[in-house]
Protein backbone atom coordinates (compact mmCIF):
# COMPACT_ATOMS: atom_id res chain seq x y z
CA UNK A 1 0.00 0.00 0.00
CA UNK A 2 1.32 3.45 -0.91
CA UNK A 3 0.84 6.69 1.03
CA UNK A 4 -1.49 8.04 -1.68
CA UNK A 5 -3.63 4.88 -1.48
CA UNK A 6 -3.70 5.04 2.31
CA UNK A 7 -4.84 8.68 2.18
CA UNK A 8 -8.11 7.53 0.52
CA UNK A 9 -8.78 4.71 3.00
CA UNK A 10 -8.51 6.66 6.25
CA UNK A 11 -12.25 7.12 6.75
CA UNK A 12 -13.06 3.48 5.96
CA UNK A 13 -10.34 2.47 8.44
CA UNK A 14 -11.67 4.76 11.19
CA UNK A 15 -15.19 3.37 10.58
CA UNK A 16 -13.88 -0.20 10.83
CA UNK A 17 -15.17 -0.82 7.32
CA UNK A 18 -12.03 -2.18 5.65
CA UNK A 19 -11.74 -5.86 4.77
CA UNK A 20 -9.24 -7.79 6.84
CA UNK A 21 -6.50 -7.80 4.19
CA UNK A 22 -6.67 -4.03 3.51
CA UNK A 23 -6.75 -3.29 7.22
CA UNK A 24 -3.60 -5.37 7.78
CA UNK A 25 -1.80 -3.64 4.90
CA UNK A 26 -2.84 -0.26 6.25
CA UNK A 27 -1.72 -0.99 9.81
CA UNK A 28 1.64 -2.32 8.59
CA UNK A 29 2.10 0.81 6.46
CA UNK A 30 1.24 3.11 9.39
CA UNK A 31 3.75 1.30 11.53
CA UNK A 32 6.58 2.26 9.18
CA UNK A 33 5.38 5.67 7.98
CA UNK A 34 5.30 8.63 10.42
CA UNK A 35 3.87 10.96 7.72
CA UNK A 36 0.81 8.76 7.25
CA UNK A 37 0.42 8.47 11.03
CA UNK A 38 0.30 12.27 11.10
CA UNK A 39 -2.31 12.26 8.32
CA UNK A 40 -4.44 9.79 10.30
CA UNK A 41 -4.02 11.96 13.44
CA UNK A 42 -5.16 14.99 11.49
CA UNK A 43 -8.32 13.19 10.34
CA UNK A 44 -9.09 12.29 13.97
CA UNK A 45 -8.33 15.84 15.10
CA UNK A 46 -10.61 17.19 12.38
CA UNK A 47 -13.45 15.02 13.72
CA UNK A 48 -12.76 16.19 17.28
CA UNK A 49 -12.61 19.85 16.25
CA UNK A 50 -15.93 19.56 14.36
CA UNK A 51 -17.87 18.08 17.30
CA UNK A 52 -18.22 21.21 19.49
CA UNK A 53 -19.77 23.13 16.58
CA UNK A 54 -23.03 21.41 17.65
CA UNK A 55 -23.36 23.69 20.67
CA UNK A 56 -23.33 26.89 18.66
CA UNK A 57 -26.52 28.90 19.18
CA UNK A 58 -29.26 28.92 16.57
CA UNK A 59 -32.05 31.42 15.90
CA UNK A 60 -34.71 28.69 15.94
CA UNK A 61 -34.96 28.87 19.74
CA UNK A 62 -36.55 32.32 19.35
CA UNK A 63 -39.11 32.59 22.20
CA UNK A 64 -42.11 33.21 19.91
CA UNK A 65 -41.50 30.09 17.87
CA UNK A 66 -40.69 28.01 20.94
CA UNK A 67 -43.88 29.14 22.72
CA UNK A 68 -46.00 28.33 19.67
CA UNK A 69 -44.55 24.81 19.49
CA UNK A 70 -45.05 24.24 23.22
CA UNK A 71 -48.65 25.39 22.82
CA UNK A 72 -49.16 22.95 19.95
CA UNK A 73 -47.74 20.20 22.14
CA UNK A 74 -50.08 21.16 25.02
CA UNK A 75 -53.11 21.16 22.71
CA UNK A 76 -52.26 17.75 21.26
CA UNK A 77 -51.90 16.21 24.72
CA UNK A 78 -55.36 17.28 25.84
CA UNK B 79 -26.83 25.11 28.06
CA UNK B 80 -29.40 22.63 26.79
CA UNK B 81 -26.70 20.36 25.37
CA UNK B 82 -25.40 19.67 28.86
CA UNK B 83 -28.74 18.40 30.17
CA UNK B 84 -28.77 14.62 29.75
CA UNK B 85 -31.83 13.17 28.05
CA UNK B 86 -33.62 10.26 29.71
CA UNK B 87 -33.44 6.93 27.85
CA UNK B 88 -35.64 6.71 24.76
CA UNK B 89 -38.48 4.61 26.19
CA UNK B 90 -38.82 6.90 29.22
CA UNK B 91 -38.62 9.97 27.00
CA UNK B 92 -41.33 8.71 24.65
CA UNK B 93 -43.52 7.79 27.61
CA UNK B 94 -43.15 11.29 29.07
CA UNK B 95 -43.86 12.96 25.72
CA UNK B 96 -46.97 10.85 25.17
CA UNK B 97 -48.07 11.70 28.70
CA UNK B 98 -47.94 15.40 27.77
CA UNK B 99 -44.80 16.26 29.80
CA UNK B 100 -44.11 19.78 28.53
CA UNK B 101 -40.68 19.99 30.17
CA UNK B 102 -39.56 16.89 28.28
CA UNK B 103 -40.81 18.37 25.02
CA UNK B 104 -39.02 21.66 25.76
CA UNK B 105 -35.83 19.72 26.40
CA UNK B 106 -35.75 17.89 23.04
CA UNK B 107 -36.90 21.07 21.30
CA UNK B 108 -33.92 23.02 22.68
CA UNK B 109 -31.48 20.16 22.30
CA UNK B 110 -32.21 19.10 18.73
CA UNK B 111 -33.47 22.27 16.99
CA UNK B 112 -30.00 23.77 16.35
CA UNK B 113 -28.84 20.58 14.59
CA UNK B 114 -32.13 20.35 12.71
CA UNK B 115 -31.82 23.91 11.50
CA UNK B 116 -28.26 23.35 10.34
CA UNK B 117 -29.32 20.24 8.47
CA UNK B 118 -32.42 21.85 6.94
CA UNK B 119 -30.33 24.78 5.73
CA UNK B 120 -28.41 22.51 3.35
CA UNK B 121 -31.64 21.33 1.68
CA UNK B 122 -33.34 24.70 1.16
CA UNK B 123 -32.20 28.08 -0.11
CA UNK B 124 -32.83 30.48 2.79
CA UNK B 125 -32.56 30.60 6.58
CA UNK B 126 -36.22 31.57 6.81
CA UNK B 127 -37.31 28.48 4.87
CA UNK B 128 -35.04 26.29 6.98
CA UNK B 129 -36.69 27.67 10.14
CA UNK B 130 -40.13 26.90 8.68
CA UNK B 131 -38.97 23.36 7.91
CA UNK B 132 -37.89 22.89 11.54
CA UNK B 133 -41.20 24.24 12.88
CA UNK B 134 -43.18 22.10 10.45
CA UNK B 135 -41.16 19.08 11.55
CA UNK B 136 -41.91 19.66 15.22
CA UNK B 137 -45.62 20.03 14.46
CA UNK B 138 -45.49 16.73 12.55
CA UNK B 139 -43.68 15.16 15.53
CA UNK B 140 -46.39 16.40 17.91
CA UNK B 141 -49.11 14.98 15.66
CA UNK B 142 -47.24 11.73 15.01
CA UNK B 143 -45.95 10.80 18.48
CA UNK B 144 -48.72 8.25 18.94
CA UNK B 145 -47.57 6.49 15.76
CA UNK B 146 -43.87 6.29 16.78
CA UNK B 147 -43.01 2.59 16.92
CA UNK B 148 -39.53 2.75 18.39
CA UNK B 149 -37.86 0.86 15.55
CA UNK B 150 -35.29 3.66 15.23
CA UNK B 151 -34.30 5.98 18.07
CA UNK B 152 -36.65 8.91 18.69
CA UNK B 153 -33.94 11.28 17.48
CA UNK B 154 -33.48 9.42 14.20
CA UNK B 155 -37.26 9.34 13.73
CA UNK B 156 -37.49 13.12 14.28
CA UNK B 157 -34.56 13.77 11.94
CA UNK B 158 -36.10 11.50 9.32
CA UNK B 159 -39.25 13.65 9.38
CA UNK B 160 -37.02 16.70 9.08
CA UNK B 161 -35.18 15.33 6.04
CA UNK B 162 -38.46 14.42 4.32
CA UNK B 163 -39.96 17.84 5.07
CA UNK B 164 -36.78 19.60 3.92
CA UNK B 165 -36.63 17.53 0.72
CA UNK B 166 -40.23 18.41 -0.14
CA UNK B 167 -39.48 22.09 0.37
CA UNK B 168 -36.22 21.81 -1.55
CA UNK B 169 -38.04 20.18 -4.48
CA UNK B 170 -40.45 23.15 -4.62
CA UNK B 171 -37.37 25.36 -5.02
CA UNK B 172 -36.03 22.94 -7.67
CA UNK B 173 -33.25 21.96 -5.31
CA UNK B 174 -32.89 18.21 -5.29
CA UNK B 175 -29.96 16.48 -3.66
CA UNK B 176 -29.54 12.94 -4.96
CA UNK B 177 -28.06 10.52 -2.45
CA UNK B 178 -28.86 7.30 -4.30
CA UNK B 179 -25.80 7.49 -6.53
CA UNK B 180 -22.37 9.08 -6.60
CA UNK B 181 -21.69 12.25 -8.59
CA UNK B 182 -18.53 13.67 -10.19
CA UNK B 183 -18.11 15.86 -7.06
CA UNK B 184 -17.56 12.63 -5.07
CA UNK B 185 -14.65 11.42 -7.22
CA UNK B 186 -10.92 12.07 -7.53
CA UNK B 187 -8.05 12.14 -5.03
CA UNK B 188 -8.54 14.06 -1.77
CA UNK B 189 -4.85 14.92 -1.39
CA UNK B 190 -3.05 16.90 -4.11
CA UNK B 191 -1.31 14.18 -6.24
CA UNK B 192 1.75 16.42 -6.62
CA UNK B 193 2.50 15.79 -2.93
CA UNK B 194 3.33 12.16 -3.77
CA UNK B 195 6.33 10.78 -5.65
CA UNK B 196 5.72 10.10 -9.38
CA UNK B 197 5.38 6.65 -10.94
CA UNK B 198 9.01 6.64 -12.19
CA UNK B 199 10.33 7.15 -8.65
CA UNK B 200 11.78 4.17 -6.73
CA UNK B 201 8.96 4.76 -4.16
CA UNK B 202 5.98 5.83 -6.28
CA UNK B 203 2.93 7.08 -4.39
CA UNK B 204 4.89 7.89 -1.23
CA UNK B 205 5.08 11.39 0.21
CA UNK B 206 7.51 13.75 -1.44
CA UNK B 207 10.09 15.06 1.01
CA UNK B 208 8.85 18.43 2.24
CA UNK B 209 5.23 17.59 1.31
CA UNK B 210 4.50 15.34 4.28
CA UNK B 211 1.74 16.33 6.69
CA UNK B 212 3.18 18.19 9.69
CA UNK B 213 1.76 17.74 13.21
CA UNK B 214 -0.64 20.54 14.21
CA UNK B 215 -0.18 22.79 17.21
CA UNK B 216 -3.76 22.92 18.52
CA UNK B 217 -4.49 26.27 20.19
CA UNK B 218 -5.30 26.61 23.88
CA UNK B 219 -5.76 30.34 23.65
CA UNK B 220 -9.45 31.37 23.43
CA UNK B 221 -8.89 33.87 20.61
CA UNK B 222 -7.06 31.29 18.50
CA UNK B 223 -9.73 28.69 19.27
CA UNK B 224 -12.37 31.01 17.89
CA UNK B 225 -10.14 31.54 14.85
CA UNK B 226 -10.13 27.75 14.32
CA UNK B 227 -13.93 27.68 14.66
CA UNK B 228 -14.15 30.35 11.96
CA UNK B 229 -11.87 28.29 9.69
CA UNK B 230 -14.08 25.23 10.27
CA UNK B 231 -17.26 27.19 9.52
CA UNK B 232 -15.70 28.51 6.31
CA UNK B 233 -14.52 25.04 5.28
CA UNK B 234 -17.99 23.56 5.91
CA UNK B 235 -19.62 26.40 4.00
CA UNK B 236 -17.42 25.69 0.98
CA UNK B 237 -18.44 22.01 0.76
CA UNK B 238 -21.02 20.76 -1.77
CA UNK B 239 -24.43 20.45 0.00
CA UNK B 240 -24.44 16.63 0.04
CA UNK B 241 -20.96 16.56 1.54
CA UNK B 242 -21.88 19.15 4.18
CA UNK B 243 -25.03 17.19 5.09
CA UNK B 244 -23.17 13.91 5.63
CA UNK B 245 -20.25 15.36 7.61
CA UNK B 246 -22.63 17.48 9.70
CA UNK B 247 -24.76 14.46 10.60
CA UNK B 248 -21.78 12.28 11.41
CA UNK B 249 -19.23 14.59 13.01
CA UNK B 250 -21.15 17.57 14.34
CA UNK B 251 -24.39 15.91 15.43
CA UNK B 252 -22.81 12.55 16.23
CA UNK B 253 -25.17 10.26 14.30
CA UNK B 254 -23.82 6.78 13.58
CA UNK B 255 -23.09 5.54 10.09
CA UNK B 256 -26.23 3.35 10.19
CA UNK B 257 -28.39 6.29 11.26
CA UNK B 258 -27.10 8.47 8.43
CA UNK B 259 -27.83 5.71 5.88
CA UNK B 260 -31.36 5.40 7.29
CA UNK B 261 -31.91 9.19 7.33
CA UNK B 262 -30.73 9.86 3.80
CA UNK B 263 -31.54 6.56 2.04
CA UNK B 264 -27.89 6.20 1.14
CA UNK B 265 -25.79 3.03 0.95
CA UNK B 266 -23.06 2.57 3.59
CA UNK B 267 -20.38 2.65 0.87
CA UNK B 268 -21.59 5.88 -0.72
CA UNK B 269 -22.05 7.44 2.69
CA UNK B 270 -18.41 6.68 3.48
CA UNK B 271 -17.13 8.03 0.15
CA UNK B 272 -18.93 11.32 0.76
CA UNK B 273 -17.89 11.51 4.43
CA UNK B 274 -14.28 10.90 3.43
CA UNK B 275 -14.29 13.68 0.85
CA UNK B 276 -15.91 16.09 3.26
CA UNK B 277 -13.54 15.34 6.14
CA UNK B 278 -10.53 15.41 3.80
CA UNK B 279 -11.55 18.85 2.50
CA UNK B 280 -11.93 20.20 6.05
CA UNK B 281 -8.59 18.60 7.03
CA UNK B 282 -6.88 20.23 4.04
CA UNK B 283 -8.28 23.64 5.00
CA UNK B 284 -7.10 23.18 8.60
CA UNK B 285 -3.68 22.06 7.33
CA UNK B 286 -3.30 25.32 5.40
CA UNK B 287 -4.47 27.29 8.43
CA UNK B 288 -2.12 25.56 10.88
CA UNK B 289 0.85 25.88 8.48
CA UNK B 290 0.31 29.66 8.36
CA UNK B 291 -0.52 29.96 12.08
CA UNK B 292 2.61 28.01 13.07
CA UNK B 293 4.77 30.24 10.83
CA UNK B 294 3.23 33.36 12.44
CA UNK B 295 3.70 32.01 15.98
CA UNK B 296 7.34 31.14 15.20
CA UNK B 297 7.94 34.68 13.94
CA UNK B 298 6.28 36.34 16.94
CA UNK B 299 8.12 34.01 19.37
CA UNK B 300 11.40 34.96 17.67
CA UNK B 301 10.46 38.66 17.90
CA UNK B 302 9.53 38.26 21.57
CA UNK B 303 12.82 36.58 22.42
CA UNK B 304 14.76 39.28 20.57
CA UNK B 305 12.87 41.90 22.61
CA UNK B 306 13.52 39.98 25.84
CA UNK B 307 17.23 39.71 24.98
CA UNK B 308 17.52 43.44 24.35
CA UNK B 309 15.63 44.22 27.61
CA UNK B 310 18.04 41.95 29.48
CA UNK B 311 20.97 43.62 27.74
CA UNK B 312 19.66 47.06 28.78
CA UNK B 313 19.35 45.91 32.40
CA UNK B 314 22.95 44.85 32.32
CA UNK B 315 23.80 48.32 31.06
CA UNK B 316 24.83 47.19 27.60
CA UNK B 317 24.08 49.51 24.63
Ligand SMILES: [Zn+2]
Nearest residue numbers: 002003033036
Ligand atom coordinates in the same frame (compact mmCIF):
# COMPACT_ATOMS: atom_id res chain seq x y z
ZN1 LIG C 1 2.79 6.53 4.17
